[in-house]
Amino acid sequence: MEGAEATRIMIGVNESTIKGYPHASISSRGAFDWALQKIIRSNTSGFKLLFLHVQVPDEDGFDDMDSLYASPEDFKNMKYRDRTRGLHLLEYFVNRCHEIGVACEAWIKKGDPKEVICHEVKRVQPDLLVVGSRGLGPFQRFAYYHEISHADLSCRVFVGTVSEFCQKHAECPVISIKRRADETPQDPVDD
């Protein structure tokens, strides 16, 4: 199997709800670290990581970017660094890949994370999708979705997590990495 094309692993990453932007969530970092330690290991040339950050649209009038970010220089040279949310988040992952010597690409899309991730899987066709999960129990999840459904009563709310949705609908194998118990914040809904 030497010389075969690299295994392309897509990792969905989002920002921390505790530390705020541009810090990566505990789950995102957990998913990334798990892929490095358990899958890629010392075989850095056998893999390519594809980081997707899905930004939920807000009033800032954020636009999709078609550019790809694959090395620390790409972030230094860009024009709209301060105007575009999400970039610093990707910078963390791209920098770490660069240090370790794993090829990577990173990009941002806006929309509903679960729908966009599945759409991007269809478009990019990775070998594997890795998503972090807070590992919430049924009661915590109920509380979480109950809150959302209050904000928009006219919507039918998907009762489940982004990772569960992707496991059902993404057109590639999916691994959901649960957050480690010793990294769970006081309020487990935080990340």
Next chain:
Amino acid sequence: MEGAEATRIMIGVNESTIKGYPHASISSRGAFDWALQKIIRSNTSGFKLLFLHVQVPDEDGFDDMDSLYASPEDFKNMKYRDRTRGLHLLEYFVNRCHEIGVACEAWIKKGDPKEVICHEVKRVQPDLLVVGSRGLGPFQRFAYYHEISHADLSCRVFVGTVSEFCQKHAECPVISIKRRADETPQDPVDD
């Protein structure tokens, strides 16, 4: 990450419904080949494969075996070769690992596959569980489970597949590998 302990991947394997015992199902072989090609690649010393075959109890009075099978010799030397179902199935996977140079272990348990797999994950604590899936659509699955519920009307039937159950309940990350379209038999319930 050199010198770290090998990543232990458990793979649930079962027999073919078409070719009959001792042939491995298309899904099982698919899950194994996927792990070799996409995860292990050329890094054979970085991984250990753990093959679990769960035998559904029947009238043959089959007993659990505590022995582990880790090399082709283990199968030649055993006493009860012909009396114990499932062994030839494991032999296929152990032989292939031996050829490729990946360390492995294999064992058999009896019971309800989805329950036993989750129980064995708890006991053995692999880094990752890989299960094959026939990739049946909702209608095909309904037909499948409907049939089972006729045979035992007093049972509440789990509506879903072994891989879906494991993704929800196994205490480790789980990858479900769908059978390739070009390998799907005429009746997709077959495997």
